[in-house]
Amino acid sequence: MTEQHLDVAKLQRRLAEFAAARNWQPFHTPKNLVAALSVEASELVEIFQWLTPEESARVMEDPETAHRVTDEVADVLAYLLQLCEVLGVDPLAALNAKIDRNEHRFPAP
Amino acid sequence: MTEQHLDVAKLQRRLAEFAAARNWQPFHTPKNLVAALSVEASELVEIFQWLTPEESARVMEDPETAHRVTDEVADVLAYLLQLCEVLGVDPLAALNAKIDRNEHRFPAP
Amino acid sequence: MTEQHLDVAKLQRRLAEFAAARNWQPFHTPKNLVAALSVEASELVEIFQWLTPEESARVMEDPETAHRVTDEVADVLAYLLQLCEVLGVDPLAALNAKIDRNEHRFPAP
Amino acid sequence: MTEQHLDVAKLQRRLAEFAAARNWQPFHTPKNLVAALSVEASELVEIFQWLTPEESARVMEDPETAHRVTDEVADVLAYLLQLCEVLGVDPLAALNAKIDRNEHRFPAP
Numbered sequence: 035m036t037e038q039h040l041d042v043a044k045l046q047r048r049l050a051e052f053a054a055a056r057n058w059q060p061f062h063t064p065k066n067l068v069a070a071l072s073v074e075a076s077e078l079v080e081i082f083q084w085l086t087p088e089e090s091a092r093v094m095e096d097p098e099t100a101h102r103v104t105d106e107v108a109d110v111l112a113y114l115l116q117l118c119e120v121l122g123v124d125p126l127a128a129l130n131a132k133i134d135r136n137e138h139r140f141p142a143p
Numbered sequence: 144m145t146e147q148h149l150d151v152a153k154l155q156r157r158l159a160e161f162a163a164a165r166n167w168q169p170f171h172t173p174k175n176l177v178a179a180l181s182v183e184a185s186e187l188v189e190i191f192q193w194l195t196p197e198e199s200a201r202v203m204e205d206p207e208t209a210h211r212v213t214d215e216v217a218d219v220l221a222y223l224l225q226l227c228e229v230l231g232v233d234p235l236a237a238l239n240a241k242i243d244r245n246e247h248r249f250p251a252p
Numbered sequence: 253m254t255e256q257h258l259d260v261a262k263l264q265r266r267l268a269e270f271a272a273a274r275n276w277q278p279f280h281t282p283k284n285l286v287a288a289l290s291v292e293a294s295e296l297v298e299i300f301q302w303l304t305p306e307e308s309a310r311v312m313e314d315p316e317t318a319h320r321v322t323d324e325v326a327d328v329l330a331y332l333l334q335l336c337e338v339l340g341v342d343p344l345a346a347l348n349a350k351i352d353r354n355e356h357r358f359p360a361p
Numbered sequence: 362m363t364e365q366h367l368d369v370a371k372l373q374r375r376l377a378e379f380a381a382a383r384n385w386q387p388f389h390t391p392k393n394l395v396a397a398l399s400v401e402a403s404e405l406v407e408i409f410q411w412l413t414p415e416e417s418a419r420v421m422e423d424p425e426t427a428h429r430v431t432d433e434v435a436d437v438l439a440y441l442l443q444l445c446e447v448l449g450v451d452p453l454a455a456l457n458a459k460i461d462r463n464e465h466r467f468p469a470p
Contacts, residue, residue, distance in 0.1 A: 042151070048239070055251035056252070069406050072185055075180050087304065091229075108238040121216075128217040129154050133158065133161060179301050181297065185294030185399075189291045192284055193279045196414070290402040312449060339430060341421075
């Protein structure tokens with residue numbers, strides 16, 4: 035799979051096929067997927083919890099930490115996309131609409 | 144903005160311009176962004192916390208709850224994309240590589 | 253109720269009577285209580301998410317924020333004690349034993 | 362230390378001495394402690410994330426899982442008490458006051 039063709043829909047298909055091949059769909063209720071999403075988000079927090087703001091800005095300079103961060107980002111995105119799949123939510127359209135609303139809620143100075 | 148042209152890079156640009164126009168970049172350290180990401184993930188959990196698995200599967204049938212879920216999905220994605228932007232992480236490539244690794248870690252039966 | 257007699261067991265009884273009077277016990281599965289606990293912990297994080305370390309140390313100087321922090325601390329403790337009640341865990345003994353173990357894991361210099 | 366004398370104040374002293382002996386106080390800003398609290402709460406969620414409500418109610422029957430749950434309860438309480446210490450919040454009084462308020466907000470039927 036060449037990366038220039040990666041998009042959200044393709045990743046959602048890969049994730050769905052992965053779960054189906056392992057019979058994991060019964061576990062993938064929306065309630066369980068949001069729990070898993072929040073657990074993965076906390077694993078990202080764990081990497082940063084004792085760092086100063088300045089140290090947190092340099093976190094990608096250490097290859098091992100950079101790999102760990104990238105891995106947790108992938109896990110958060112994986113559960114977010116699987117959640118969207120089971121709920122029938124389009125995440126990119128949802129975010130685009132939210133930015134539209136925020137432009138009204140928080141007018142630029 | 145027509146939705147058929149939405150992609151992750153375009154949303155990241157909108158988010159970066161939105162933050163820059165409000166001078167929010169100093170707040171957007173990786174440490175703060177992961178905290179905000181985990182808070183938004185928990186706001187999704189809050190919607191589901193007292194539901195049975197069966198109720199959680201029908202959550203989009205109520206228009207008000209469906210809107211709330213979609214809104215929180217947008218918030219999670221917003222902070223995930225802003226985090227990736229400040230860290231220089233490509234979230235789709237990260238997820239694709241993670242699925243590759245998981246296919247080795249969890250072979251399909 | 254005078255506060256000098258407050259202890260964990262008394263608060264657990266108040267919480268159990270409160271839930272029973274409202275027929276909330278069916279919702280209080282361990283799975284739901286840990287979700288609620290994590291949501292309340294995130295509401296604490298939300299108060300601090302954009303603060304510098306220095307600002308976070310002065311958070312109790314503002315009466316309104318101090319009240320909000322105290323309120324969220326109460327919510328975290330409420331769900332932790334209710335979880336311990338349904339699981340039959342003694343939280344103070346658990347922590348005491350954990351400190352004992354940590355004294356071996358992390359010897360003081 | 363005999364457990365019949367355990368109370369919150371004694372555990373807070375043990376935790377403060379433990380942190381002081383290792384020079385960990387500079388890391389224990391309120392902002393960092395709430396992050397650590399939320400991470401430990403999520404480690405509890407992780408134990409339950411794929412369980413049905415019924416399985417979650419039987420989680421203490423397996424000794425290894427029971428130990429893991431008890432250990433994470435201890436971690437959540439440890440960070441909550443350390444947070445209260447640095448903020449000057451009395452957690453038991455905070456919870457007692459919160460139950461008082463909730464009795465007005467949610468009158469029993």
